[in-house]
Amino acid sequence: xxxxxxxxxxxxxxxxxxxxxxxxxxxxxxxxxxxxxxxxxxxxxxxxxxxxxxxxxxxxxxxxxxxxxxxxxxxxxxxxxxxxxxxxxxxxxxxxxxxxxxxxxxxxxxxxxxxxx
Amino acid sequence: xxxxxxxxxxxxxxxxxxxxxxxxxxxxxxxxxxxxxxxxxxxxxxxxxxxxxxxxxxxxxxxxxxxxxxxxxxxxxxxxxxxxxxxxxxxxxxxxxxxxxxxxxxxxx
Numbered sequence: 001x002x003x004x005x006x007x008x009x010x011x012x013x014x015x016x017x018x019x020x021x022x023x024x025x026x027x028x029x030x031x032x033x034x035x036x037x038x039x040x041x042x043x044x045x046x047x048x049x050x051x052x053x054x055x056x057x058x059x060x061x062x063x064x065x066x067x068x069x070x071x072x073x074x075x076x077x078x079x080x081x082x083x084x085x086x087x088x089x090x091x092x093x094x095x096x097x098x099x100x101x102x103x104x105x106x107x108x109x110x111x112x113x114x115x116x117x
Numbered sequence: 118x119x120x121x122x123x124x125x126x127x128x129x130x131x132x133x134x135x136x137x138x139x140x141x142x143x144x145x146x147x148x149x150x151x152x153x154x155x156x157x158x159x160x161x162x163x164x165x166x167x168x169x170x171x172x173x174x175x176x177x178x179x180x181x182x183x184x185x186x187x188x189x190x191x192x193x194x195x196x197x198x199x200x201x202x203x204x205x206x207x208x209x210x211x212x213x214x215x216x217x218x219x220x221x222x223x224x225x226x
Contacts, residue, residue, distance in 0.1 A: 004160075006160075033213075035214075035216075041218070042216050042217060042218045042219065043161070043206060043208075043214075043216035043219075044216070045213045045214060045215075045216075048213060056213055058213075091160055091161060093161075105151075105163055105166065106163075106214065107163070108153075108160045108161035108162070109160050110159055111160045
């Protein structure tokens, strides 16, 4: 069964450093998403991406964040200058176009645990 | 705005007990409703969904019915197993998902 994969599984970085989290969505999916889950808190939407553009983003997704689909398979989340509060589990998800005409069922990757020291 | 309220955990049950995890939501528009499950050390997995009022989603013995009049989507299972131990997230979707805080379930033999 196809699945979303993410690398690395864990990353430790120093405050102020740039990190890039990588995701390989399911191959025939067209919509891509990033979520995060701070330890002990709810899963929060960050951004959605379709047709090489951001479709929607939350208040969390400020100028420190960016997303890119650098080739036909990868979907990346970059944090330019990490802060302590960026420590969280980051989930990538992908979906095909649903019957509602937009966002089908989203399939999630296993997550990347980011720790900012 | 859009939000979801989920039953607080943690919940501890004995094997074969009946499970209910309550979920209520507020949404602008007509959401689709989902339950996701997160097993230890893994990502979120879709458990079940319902896309319109009175639909019942079901999977692996779990069920939830879309109740528009009460804006609820409570998760139930008649007889839980140890392997059901996980965190369960209620997630209405109006374009993006709005996740609940998650309910941790531990099933003891």
